[in-house]
Amino acid sequence: MSRQVVVWRHGRTAWNVAGRVQGQTDVPLDEVGREQAESAARRLAVLRPHRIVCSDLQRARDTAEALGRVSGVPVEPDQRFREMNFGAREGFTWEESFERFPEGMRAWVRGDETKIPDAETHAQAGERFASGVKELLWELPPKETLVIVAHGAVIRTGVCAFLGIPQQNWRTFGALSNCSWSVLTEYGPSRHRFWRLTEWNAGTLPEPVMTDDA
Structure with missing residues (x-):
């Protein structure tokens, strides 16, 4: 089994419903958002996360805490995973x-x-997110899963920046739904490891991919 990074968007808020830009404004989850977080957390707990790191904004922290409760893993807030400003x-x-x-x-x-x-620009937000991921990976043991709980815009830009996708192509990636996630999986021999996007805007658990395209 390879190392994985699950990047999980927070549950729904009242501002999501109203179509208001949240950014770094500290808006809490609404009732539906809390239910989404509890439901998704029960599925993600099956992955036995080694570590859970989240944006320090309340909607992300509360989503992460739902997973922390069912997995027994402490939640670590980190400002680098805040939403784009x-x-x-x-x-x-x-x-x-x-x-x-x-x-x-x-x-x-x-x-x-x-x-x-x-x-903040998308490039600035993406670089801040990507640098945070890279630092956390230095401490992620082999075969373990890291869960990062964050926000729609910074996840999209941060994942693209982390993978080295040219910025002119970032808009080709759609937004993540509330409480959906994307998965990064490490591949390759020990001296030539690389990261691949294996799930995007998913709500089901990652499954092994059986293909000739290794």
């Missing part, structure tokens, strides 16, 4: 953002993410 857009819907920051949002759509006050 959307700056002045936080708390607004997409339509409201265009009303308040028309020039900044038009630039955002064109790919210039520097025009929204106090916002």
Whole structure:
């Protein structure tokens, strides 16, 4: 069995339902989100995680704690796995953002993410997440599973950055649903190990892949 990293998005919040940008605003899970976390945690516990690390924002911490309770593994908050900082857009819907920051949002759509006050770029968020993953992997023993509980945007950008996918291709990856996860699996001989994306936006446990494409 290879080492695995399960990157798990938090459960639902009231702002998710309303379509409001959360970013680093500390919004809690709603009732459905708590139920999602408990249900998903029971499935993920079967993987016997060696370590559970999470964003320090409440919605991610509470999701992680659901897994910690059923697996008996302590939860470790880490600011590097916070959601991307959307700056002045936080708390607004997409339509409201265009009303308040028309020039900044038009630039955002064109790919210039520097025009929204106090916002982080996808590249900055991805690098912060990826560097956190790389550091944790130094301490992950062979055949063990690391679970990282985080947020939709930073998971997408962070996984892509970690795998070395060119930034112009990041948008080809869809968003993760609440309490769904993605899986990174290590492959190759000892001196030539590499990481492969083996699950994306999943809600079922990873299964062995039987294929000639090793």
